[in-house]
Amino acid sequence: MDLNKIFQSNTFRGAILGIGAVIILLLVFKTGMIIGTKKADFSCRWSDNYHRNFGGPRGGFMPGLGDRDFIESNGTFGQIIKIDGTNLVIKGRNDVEKVVIVDNNTVINRFNDTVKLTELKIDDDIVVIGEPNQQGQIVAKLIRIMPTPQADQDAAPLGMPSSLPVQPENNANPGNFVPSVNK
Secondary structure (H helix, E strand, C coil): CCCHHHCHHHHHHHHHHHHHHHHEEEEEEHHHHHHHHHHHHHHHHHHCHHHHHHHHCCCCCCCCCCCCCCCCCCCEEEEEEEEEECCCECCCHHHHHEECCCCCEEEEEEEEEEECCCHHCCCCCEEEEEEHHHHHHHEEEEEECCCCHHHHCCCCCCCCCCCCCCCCCCCCCHHHHCCCCCC
């Protein structure tokens, strides 16, 4: 038997490609298992440490949390309701409160500017991206301060005029009024 013929045969190449595809599928499956385990662990730790993080009852306020969807473990969006040193308490979706830890590696942005922790205020809306810790908290990597709704009302959307044209008050020729669009 000639080994060169075996290595060059289509059957051998197909077998190698098949084994490679199975290995890739197993790696993707394992990655999904790791991510799922991390999310489940965060939800469990968050529930177990609720009373320590928020001073609530030992059993927590939400019994049966295990049969619901997992809590977002790598970030949150919401309003700052408490600032305690380098810890922020965020009220997020469904009024779920999360503790966010700010450290020296955390980047805090307002628009294009990097700001300091001291510039955060209660009632600021923020987006947090980070890593979960064993105490059910999020260690922030990036915090982005969102503009207030008041500021959004003053600015026109891109491509839209800043104010709509108003018909002249004298109504001298209302039938021939043609609104102009500011560009």
